Amino acid sequence: MNDYSVWSVLRGGLTGQRHWKPAWRDPDPQPSYDAIIVGGGGHGLATAFYLAKLHGVKNVAVLEKGWIGGGNTGRNTTIVRSNYMLEGNAHFYEKSLQLWEQLSHELNYNVMFSQRGVLNLAHSDAQMDAYARRGNAMRLNGIDADLLTAEQVREIAPMCDFSDKARFPIHGGLFQPRGGTARHDAVAWGFARAADRLGVDVIQNCEVTGIDVEQGRVTGVQTTRGAIKTKKIGLAVAGHTTQLAEMAGLRLPIESHLLQAMVSEPLKPWIDTVVTFGAGHFYISQSDKGGLVFGGDLDGYNSFAQRGNLPMLEHVIQCGVALMPSLKRLRLLRHWGGVMDMTMDGSPIIGKTPIEGLYLNGGWCYGGFKATPGSGWVFAHTIAQDRPHALNEALSLSRFETGAVLDERGAGPTPGWH
Amino acid sequence: MLRIECPWCGPRDMVEFTYVGDGTLQRPAIGAEAGHFDYVYLRDNPKGVHVELWRHGAGCRQHVAVKRDTLSHDILQCGKPGEVTK
Amino acid sequence: MAELEIRRRSALEGRLEPGDFGTVCADGPRLMVRERPALAIAQVEAWPESAAETVEKIGKTVGVRPSRDPLVATVAGETTALWVGPDSWLLVEPESARGVASLVETLAAELGGQAALTDQGHGRVCLRISGPALTDVLAKGCTLDLDPGRDFDPGRVVGTSLGHMTVTMHRVDEETADLYVARSFAVSFLDWLMHAAAEYGVRVEAA
Amino acid sequence: MTGPGQINRHAEAGRIDRTRRISFTFDGVPMTGFEGDTLASALLANGVKLVGRSFKYHRPRGIFSNGPEEPNALVRLRVGDRVEPNTRATMIPLYDGLVAESQNRWPSLAFDVQAVNQLFARFLPAGFYYKTFMGPFANTKLWMRFERSIRKAAGMGTGTHAPDPDEYDKMSAHCEVLVIGAGPAGIAAARAAAASGGRVILLDEREEIGGRLLMERFQVDGLESGEWLARERGALEAAGNVRILPRTTAFGYYDQNMIGAVERVCDHLIKPPPHQPRQRLWSIRATEVVLATGAIEQPLIFADNDRPGVMLAGAVRGFANQYGVLAGKRIVVAANNDDAYRTAIDLHDLGATIESIVDVRPKGPGPIRQEAKDRGITYLRGYAPVKAQGRRAVRQLAILKLDENGKATGSQRAAACDLVAMSGGWQPTLHLSSQTGAKAYWDAEKCCFLPGPPRQRERSAGACAGVFTLPECLAHGHAAGLEAAEAAGLARPEIEAPKASAPQEVPPRAYWECPDPINTPGKKFVDHQDDVAASDVRLAHREGYISVEHLKRYTTLGMGTDQGKTSNIPGFAIMAKARGVEIGQTGTTTFRPPYTPVALGALAGPEVGERYMALRRTPMDGWHEEQGCEWIDAGLWRRPRYYPSGPRESLFDAYIRETMATRGSLGIVDVTTLGKIDIQGPDAAEFLNRLYINGWKTLPVGKARYGLMLREDGIVLDDGTTSRLGEQHYLMTTTTANAVRIMAWIDYHLQVVWPDLRVKAVSVTEQWAAMALAGPNARKALEKVVDIDLSSEAFPFMACGPATLNKGSAAGEIKGRLFRISFSGELAYELNVPADYGRAAWEMLMQAGAEFDITPYGMEALGNMRIEKGHVAGPELDGRTTADDLGMGRMMSSKKDFIGAKLAGREDLIRADRKQVVGLVPVDGKTKLRQGAQLVEKDAPAEAGTLAAGGKPIPMIGNVTSTGYSPELDHPIALGLVVNGRARLGEEISMRYPLRGLSVPVKIVEPVFVDPKGERLHG
């Protein structure tokens, strides 16, 4: 196994970069594992990595129906932040952010975590107050946050419309300097490589088609590459969470919706932070390759298509141009969609299920990328110890029954509105 | 872009409608003691044929039941609420 | 107390100065716009079992029989009945068309409690547009099929989204349509319309 | 500096208009071209070879193609606020005054400092950044430093932050048959479909219709292609049922046969004329679609194949035939197919020297060999190009003989040349069909991917279906047009297909990557724009990134502005070979819209800037404006925030003045924006009973009642008063914010959940202007203008009924509705009048109130007064509070069921330690309280740690929701939500606003600050 470093790249330069080995093995499934993680996205791979690294559970397989990172991990707008108001969310996402800060190092893989700051714009005093409420909560939770004036916003995002033509003028914004973006594919690859090095089997092109449950406990999975025995199954399949749960006879408070994302042609640095519009559905950042990466609202209907329609594309870009009129002459390069696991309160579910040995990680809505390391960290704990960590206690499935929902937006049990 | 056949107004673009959600849910009757949790929270969320409601808000304001494939986005049937079943 | 001027003021008062705008075309502006101000509008929602009877009663009292078929507008004299939903209509006429009792009062007297009746006479602004660019302008803001023989032939009334605003559009004849928009949106709607039509040349006519 | 002139322009050839000379500049150098040129053809005519620098290594690059697939010739077009980075020179129609600059170079194109990257190329393999810059410490500092330079080096063009002055437009269209692409196949399809009488739209992204016919020397129906095109275009235009849209790119194929296309209305002009959009977005809804999008030529992969002067063979021919531009004078053609021979033939006929044709196929060409032989053109069978030599431009091409396995044998030879015209064969342009999910499959015979079985109502015709010769294209297009018309339900027309003839072709060879040159290696570029070389593809393979999707993401193959139109197939072929599988097994990456990049302005359309969203105005809007009010947005509405008495009055002073004036005498406020829903029918009361938590069956006619609604999950949805106007007639009011949502909520329940209820509900928000008259003198003022007895006996608190203003007056009367309800807590009346009378009624009340110094008040004073009264509003109804949290738990009727009743009883919604609405005052009686502040225990620490790092966060026990200042009490007041707050009245806690470093001791008090017994409103 080669360690990654400047030196090894330089050395490779002299030998035609021929010394590199596969970043992960391509193993065939074993007949049984101590734990099986379904879903080779960031969450599944991180879970396997932390199981092996922190909990000594190394006989683990990650089963991925396609290629790793091909789900939402590979198609998200990569915003990482921990600017949450409700405590059940805040501490968890902050844990995740702290893991991000050392992730490249921990994985020996540069995931290009760029702490360029996340700026949420406010367009009225009431919105400023709402952001202040959130920002103050963040501060009291020990998380960084700044409330910016319109002038301060202008310094960070001069391309926004500060003219008297703006339909909803900018009043200011909430800024989290430690937030930012990361190279999404590298997150999946980095976790896969690191997990593989600890002995985890990362198995691609292996779709789980059934979950075996006997007397209320899991015994194994059926896959397109045969049956595999195990006593612990962790589901980390994002948009397909309800499909997998159904295999075990569970109905969940989740609907799958469609979220689109877009990227522009590559440009020299144009915008240096992540900016979200407060008077419409639009947020934007720039990838290191130079593309402006942006997105907005859900298309609005249940979907598994990974492919959206024109009205939402138009709407998101209309919002974008309303905020940044100089976008008009730049060009859309590509747009795509992902299958969002939308819960009834907009917050994720990580925890146990009524079936023994079946653990659930899903309901990420459009915010699960930033959760990747944290999610893997607490999920590994939950699977290994058979009980949630303090950081994911509030994210239990049972909260819907008791009413302890975590509804950051106050939108209520309509998944498409979160 | 989805095109929905409103039973009253004929085929119209999705932009005239708002999505309401799963059209198979049965609200417990007034006075009923049970079933509310399932009605409010749990969903089949099929990958495939889904019966759902859309409201023709810009048109006749009526709810339209739509049978649609959530994977292909093909619309298989449209009708009045209750007339479209799985 | 000084006498105040008590009169209806359109939401578009002062915003529709007659004149030509936009591109100057050799054969003159290709869209004419004028407001039909001070309308009386009654919304009638009939119950399914008595809808036929309601239709007859309306026909008798105000002279125009609303259609139970969707998307059909019926016109008699100055009064128009617009289908706006199943057994639901807007009856429209100039407020001046009737004598002492208003349209809504007249209908209330005739229908009694047989149908739900609401006054919408001040809730909608109506713009009459006409000219050869009619469908081109509408095609900029809505997704209907506006070609002959499709969604919007003369005699049709459709509810749709035009320029992101909800409107009821009535095709009066080949080159003419009435656009009804909620009052609070009227100024924005007019702005949208003038902007969309500028390419073809617009003439604003006095009401 | 001036250029050498149009040195590469042929004297006669081409379809340009030589009578119209056009001036333009490139990198500041003035040049000329002709009407009909593209920027690329004009640059080539002027002998410009070097046009840009590559992404990563800053290698010199020239024009590579003559179409949308161009990876290299990207320029920064236009100047100032119209600057457009990354514009493909091959697709820019030349216009007078055009200004273009090269990109990704500094300080100049010829001398580019970053070209040193080439020296380090071997240390910068694909994905090198994943392996480096992690730093010795576990933080992001080192990386952030490197990232800055990486970002600067990456990217291509430079955008501007100046707003684009141009306008964009949108239009929707419907047709029976949409034909995308107007080459021979598309034109044949359109004319066949049009003959059926249905509506046909034919669009093409080029300036003129014709497709490759514009670039070839073909005859159709016995006519020169130009004549045939003119004839067909005339006939289509005359038909009346065909809309031809040139300059229009179909960029996306969406669900249910919806095609998005963008028309470049004015991009051929220096700027759009007044009232004309720059571009127009078309949403086309077609019953049937014919895709006739042609094919894209692929390159061969050999060392330094990116040198300026190495071009696609079809492009070389296209430049010559369409624009009369000879991109070179000594040409080597290198190819794996027959079609490239035509380039040799056509260029030979125009006077160029064909050094030779290097054909990688052991057997060489089909019948076309005769045409070559007739001209004395020689070809080498079973040879491959291995290296383009020359620094800034190609000078010679090194070639090697191939054995039967495609491996090099023998010794290297070189052919001197100034142009290499290469061809790796043609790949169907199946982007649009693939976007629908139709899965492209590999045809080993034709050596290309073909469109998969249609997922929508479409068919492919001509080259995009793998049908490559002209006669076949015409016939195929014709058949597709007929089929489409029939499938659209039209009568099958009688019409002849256009005819042409062409020699048979033998299939190309699936051969792209050529052997390494002997001794002098060089990078073999696959993706020119992203600088992905064959070695990078193999590195990806070595490291396990073997799925084409991983390959793409690891190496960035196909991720540039051209989306791999000329690089994906060769790249996948190299990966397939490395894996030892067929290219058909690797498949393609996912095709996504747009087909070519689309200006965001076109997708945004005209509703931006001030027009971004409609602005809703109340009937009194003009009056407020005349008073010089300050506005505040309430959803789409604008409402007066306050009415400054002079230029120097502050917001605070104004709302305190308005509050005092109202409480002291009389105020008036515009409340039109509240939602109003007319509810009628025999079951109306029952329906209200189900919607609201409180009971409605006992409400008499002529009375109003406050009501609270829950969502199904037991959380408060909305509140407002509902009045009983008649036996079966109610008027519901909602909050401004929720008006639309509640109407939809009601429709849903009446239409879907309880269709048996006999209730009709109609929004009447727009019909009525609403204004509230509040203050101790409200009655006295109102009495002067209304016709009803306003005494408390006749019209008590919560009474409602019809009222006429100015009854019987010669000036006219206004019939309205009066409600004795109060948000301010004062004696108050809410008057509704038909909207067109709103302003008149308002002015009448202003006049009637003049003797009481009536004061108009805005949202701030309204909010302040409701806080003084402890009325909850938006900030408290935040979608997380229960009725009990708001202090209204007792309103929940236990005698009936209602929406939300059951789930409101869940354990966590009835816990004692939930946050409850309370009043808050500063302990010092002075310090202002702030909305958005959090509440903590008074002895909470000053500094917080994070739980995640083992630190101690400061526990929050609540938050401040609404703040104001009570002039009566003369101190700041607030409402807040506090854990178990109602049990803690009188206790001191701390308000924290760490964002501004504030910490203020506050006391928990009853949430009603003024007139707690409600004597005023009953007065």
Ligand SMILES: Cc1cc2nc3c(=O)[nH]c(=O)nc-3n(C[C@H](O)[C@H](O)[C@H](O)COP(=O)(O)OP(=O)(O)OC[C@H]3O[C@@H](n4cnc5c(N)ncnc54)[C@H](O)[C@@H]3O)c2cc1C
């Ligand atoms: C357009 C878009 C924008 C987004 N933007 C952001 C953002 O800015 N910030 C942010 O934090 N989050 C964002 N998200 C959300 C984020 O991408 C996801 O929440 C997160 O990546 C989920 O990771 P995951 O590992 O749980 O799921 P995935 O990456 O989707 O992985 C799940 C995997 O499970 C596999 N799988 C499914 N079924 C089976 C089966 N039966 N057998 C085997 N394998 C199976 C799938 O193939 C997939 O690879 C966005 C999402 C989208 C779509």
Ligand SMILES: NC(=O)c1ccc[n+]([C@@H]2O[C@H](COP(=O)([O-])OP(=O)(O)OC[C@H]3O[C@@H](n4cnc5c(N)ncnc54)[C@H](O)[C@@H]3O)[C@@H](O)[C@H]2O)c1
């Ligand atoms: N012999 C060969 O190997 C070979 C290979 C390829 C092409 N050809 C020749 O090329 C011609 C092919 O005819 P054809 O009609 O199939 O293709 P064509 O290339 O002549 O025409 C396709 C047209 O579609 C347009 N187009 C493509 N995508 C578009 C989009 N998304 N939106 C708008 N316009 C779009 C292009 O601008 C082009 O004008 C024939 O003459 C054929 O002989 C020959």
Ligand SMILES: Cc1cc2nc3c(=O)[nH]c(=O)nc-3n(C[C@H](O)[C@H](O)[C@H](O)COP(=O)(O)O)c2cc1C
């Ligand atoms: C942050 C981010 C940046 C991207 N940048 C580019 C880009 O520069 N070029 C490109 O072609 N695609 C880019 N993409 C889009 C991908 O090509 C791809 O469309 C996306 O990952 C979804 O996968 P799919 O289209 O294969 O389904 C980017 C995607 C993301 C999430």
Ligand SMILES: [Zn+2]
């Ligand atoms: Zn309808």
